[in-house]
Amino acid sequence: MPNVHGAKRRARIFVSKSVAPYLFLFPFMLLFTAFLIAPLAYAFWLSLFRQTLAAGNRFVGVENYVRALTDRSFWEGVLLLFKFGAMQIPVMLGLALVYALILDSGRVYARNFFRVSFFVPYAVPAVIAALLWGYLYGPAFGPFAQLAAFLKMPAPNFLSESTILPSIANIAVWEYMGYNMIIYYSALQAVPQDLEEASAVDGAGGLRHALSIKLPLILPTVIVTIMFSIIGTLQLFTEPYLIRTLAPGLINSHYTPNYYAYTLAFTNQQYNYSAAISFVLGGIVAIASYTFMLLANRRASR
Template identity: 90%
Template sequence: MPDAHGAKRRGRIYVSKSVAPYLFVFPFMLLFAAFLIAPLAYAFWLSLFRQTLAAGNRFVGAENYLRALADKSFWEGVLVLFKFGAMQIPVMLGLALVYALILDSGRVFGRSFFRVSFFIPYAVPAVIAALLWGYLYGPAFGPFSQLATLLNLPAPNFLSESTILPSIANIAVWEYMGYNMIIYYSALQAVPQDLEEASAVDGASGLRHALSIKLPLIMPTVIVTIMFSIIGTLQLFTEPYLIRTLAPGLINSHYTPNYYAYTLAFTNQQYNYSAAISFVLGGIVAIASYSFMLVANRRTAR
């Protein structure tokens, strides 16, 4: 009569050790293919065609891509992105690094409170953040304008031609500064305590230790955050899309490439050309990211 243990062994399904890792990864790969690879493949397929009234979708090959590369509206949007990034990225990451160094110094009371407070804006959806700052910027009902009126001062205009882009950059800084600060703070906390003790013995001040020892050690983390910030900057869409109602005439349908692609697809029904615009933007993102990493790695190697 077979024992219970033998029955259990016969009921098991044995999987080869070489196959088991793939079984664990398979659910993720299935979702990855369904929600990323398949949409990208379909969008690329769309970009190779052109919609015509007589013949429907007609294969045109790279025609949409050549049109995008020669599209003045597209490149005007790209220029706006570079201006936006030049304003937003240094301010956002600079503030994040300064606040992280202050919290890491151990001389701040209530560090947990400040960490959570700085991180909360990142947890706020971008739509809510844009609407919130749109209310604050409002020339008629915004609190800044009302305060200026009470003080008999001219109301600030955050949504003029010269201030609209810095105002949008400020929203992005508010949203993502805390997220990057937490990353820097975690990297600073991982710096060995022995180095701080050794520098203290050598007579180095806290500021000197932070700038000469800690900052170089977390530089790989800083490089990664810069790269992700560049990628995020080139995908700007939500903030200008929602702020446009407060600044009519200043934010047009091609203000950023993503906004341009959105307008082409959902307003003009030019899905094929919109897909091509999106892939060209993706190429710019890849080139910008690779170029930055190449320069950063060369500097690090020196």
């Protein structure tokens, strides 16, 4: 009889241990399903219909997706984002890496102060950052324009046809450079100190140690930040949306794909086509990320 009770007790313990992880995961899965899976499923369902005056909401299958794939306005926005990424990502990550190496060198006074100072812009909401830089870029009221007027010089035009994209890229660099610097700095702090001592014994200086030892060791971290930067670049929306009032002729309704989807949904009430545009953009983000990771892994395996 004791053996029977012992077996039952062990069975209850086993069941409780096997069920416990799912009980802890249930709140997360509930919120994940309610706020991500369900909205995505509903948006995909919407993308399969088209609103018409005569027949109302009519099922059209993949017609909206075919339209999106042949939409010139959409692809112009995608091309602009690739230009934006080629302009912004190398500068942002390059500066983040340089500053992280400088802080990690141990030759900087007030290292914690500079580390926090570089990170502060990331804590500023993107809306505030865009409004702040919009004020700085202002051709009539901005401080750069006022300084130029004081010096009796022509005011710099940061929002012309040739400078609008670099100006938006500058906002993104200012926002996210410190965030990536903290990631690089944390990775550099994990590099064993013994390697630096060994390289110093071999006669390697600080620059040689950084290029030959530190950078190869944190390369996986660099690859991850590049991938996340690509994803963030292809989702650009806030900065051009808020800057558009300063450059209405240059930032149109399809300046970026996200801006185009927003305009279609909330200005033109084309919710079905807007949903299709969003899913096509998501597919482009997935393809771009996978392609980059594939190329990075192939190069690392050589």
